[in-house]
Amino acid sequence: MTDKSQWKSPCPAFTKALCRYERTSCIRLKKVAANATVVAPLYHYTNCCGLKGIIEKQELWFTHYKHLNDKTELTFGIEIANDILTEIGTGSKKLKPFCDMVIELLSSEKLSSTFDFYIASFSRNRDSAHQWKNYAQNGEGFAIGFAPNLFAVENKTNLQPHENVFVAPVCYGDVAGRLHHLPAIKSTANIVAETVKRKCKAMADINKGMPFFDELGKTLIASELILNCLTLKHESWRYEEEVRAFILGETSKLCPHKATRVRGAETVPFIKSKMPIQQPGSIAEIVIGPAAPCGAEKFVASLLEPFHPNPRSLIRRSNQQPDQAIERSVASPS
Numbered sequence: 001m002t003d004k005s006q007w008k009s010p011c012p013a014f015t016k017a018l019c020r021y022e023r024t025s026c027i028r029l030k031k032v033a034a035n036a037t038v039v040a041p042l043y044h045y046t047n048c049c050g051l052k053g054i055i056e057k058q059e060l061w062f063t064h065y066k067h068l069n070d071k072t073e074l075t076f077g078i079e080i081a082n083d084i085l086t087e088i089g090t091g092s093k094k095l096k097p098f099c100d101m102v103i104e105l106l107s108s109e110k111l112s113s114t115f116d117f118y119i120a121s122f123s124r125n126r127d128s129a130h131q132w133k134n135y136a137q138n139g140e141g142f143a144i145g146f147a148p149n150l151f152a153v154e155n156k157t158n159l160q161p162h163e164n165v166f167v168a169p170v171c172y173g174d175v176a177g178r179l180h181h182l183p184a185i186k187s188t189a190n191i192v193a194e195t196v197k198r199k200c201k202a203m204a205d206i207n208k209g210m211p212f213f214d215e216l217g218k219t220l221i222a223s224e225l226i227l228n229c230l231t232l233k234h235e236s237w238r239y240e241e242e243v244r245a246f247i248l249g250e251t252s253k254l255c256p257h258k259a260t261r262v263r264g265a266e267t268v269p270f271i272k273s274k275m276p277i278q279q280p281g282s283i284a285e286i287v288i289g290p291a292a293p294c295g296a297e298k299f300v301a302s303l304l305e306p307f308h309p310n311p312r313s314l315i316r317r318s319n320q321q322p323d324q325a326i327e328r329s330v331a332s333p334s
Helices: 012-035 048-057 075-090 096-105 108-114 129-135 174-198 200-204 206-230 235-240 251-257 296-304
Strands: 042-046 059-064 115-123 142-146 165-169 242-250 258-263 266-274 283-288 315-317
Touching: 012 174, 012 206, 042 048, 042 129, 048 059, 048 142, 048 296, 059 242, 075 096, 075 174, 075 206, 096 174, 096 206, 108 115, 108 251, 115 206, 115 251, 115 266, 129 235, 165 206, 174 200, 174 206, 206 242, 242 251, 242 266, 251 258, 251 266, 283 296, 296 315
Parallel strands: 283 315
Antiparallel strands: 042 115, 042 142, 059 115, 059 266, 115 242, 142 283, 165 242, 258 266
């Protein structure tokens, strides 16, 4: 371990290398954003209370990542990134110190001490039996279909930390995970290798070389690897066809916007995010669950009537067969 108090300001060559990373990273992120453009409705499965709150308050709740249903949230992507970094470091003595530093910085414990991540989940699948059961009150709930325009990227200025919302599809499995991480990690490793080769004398001074590795590693993580890890899940979750909206930022800056709710025996942190749901064209449709009671259509129409001239035109019934094991209510949602 080195004494960080002895670290020196980066020399011009290291500053140029950092700028080079930022340029190449910007190009990659633009490609990611282009591929993530939402062109079809995205569906959020919820119960009757959730539907009522979303429509009337025109807001979504972004849940802290540690309280999502996937217990390997974030760690799945981190492990894949660490494997790639280990392989690169093992193959090059010059790159190993940098790779080792990034692995240390990328640990979930270190990340969570600096950053926080809040996620709202959507699906491309409008009528999924699995999601009716798991996220929509055992099929008695609803899937609200949000129009693509709600997910368009807007170049707004002076946004509060909790107002920076990003949207990206989830990739599934180890192979997809490697393809997700490789461009950023390989590109950065090449920058490091070339810089180390050209400035070997400067790198010989640990108090010059390590600050460069630290700054580049942190920038790589904050700019790309966190995003990649938040959009990677195990193959077993593929059926969800998930697209995520997420809020990420420094813990201290997001804390003032955090609220909590009780779910069973746990207290769940979340952030409220405004969405103009009542504007014309914002809701593509609302799908009623396969086990919802007969009065569900009337309930949904009553929520839409204040701002939509023909609410029944947005309401559909699921094509799934209701699970016979689910006891269906005979009363309308209230």
